[in-house]
Amino acid sequence: MAASGESPTFKTCGQCGFRNSVQKNYCDQCGNPFAPGHDLPAAGRYAPLMGITPPPIKPSTAARTTQRKPASQRWMAAAYRIRSIGSLIFLICLAFGLFTLGLDYWKTVNPQKAVPRQAASYLTALSQGDYANAYYSLSSVARARCSLEEFRLHQSAVNWTWNGLNLIKKEPDLMMVEYYIAHPGKEPEKNYLTFVLEDGHWALPFNEHILKNVKKLFKQKNIDMALIRAQEALTVNPRDPVARAYFCQASHWHKLPAQAGRECALALKLHQDYPSQISPAALKHVRAIANQSR
Incomplete structure (x- = not known):
């Protein structure tokens, strides 16, 4: 610190007021330096022990930055942190929601998940007598040839249960499941359901009521009408081995050997590819017609 009140003969110390010789670079009494960069003498180094109060130290910039901020700034900082945490929680919830929706969508469009679930829903509705809900699992082609009342009348009046649902056939536009149906007092019987892809949805090509009528x-x-109805059953489900076998038999009885041979061969091929309820006796008859027409 520079001394104040300089004169030609002495320097007055700005710290303690002591007059020093002009040649001095520090105060002889308190050791205060008159020019920066000079070491303090012993008197200056031991000034605190001599009862001399050192000059006050100004707070540094670092110290000033640690001072408590105003309440408004603290509230703004807290609000910012809360918003940041809230945004993070929102993003996590959004990601979880999108994942859940994606998983549900995947289960819906994935045939290996969608078809067994739809088959279970259909069988449950039928076994509980909820024919209206079961009816809307049918394909549009099937519903065009079977009213809800016809569908209801075709169902068994005896109570039954089902279990053992299993996906057994997978094609781009066709899926098949097998299941076991049990009536009171009888052993469970294996049965099948076929689903076809129709307008992006899986539906049942239900033609059982037509096949019952053909039989x-x-x-x-009534061979003429049997031929027409068998062909109608094939329109609903062209890959049904039973419908193809009925059409083969009707063609044979209608004296159409070429058509009968072709349809019987197709029925045998379909039976190999798609499980069905064709009896061994019916298969034997179909083979006989196919061999006879060669």
């Missing part, structure tokens, strides 16, 4: 027409010897 009745065979017994009545």
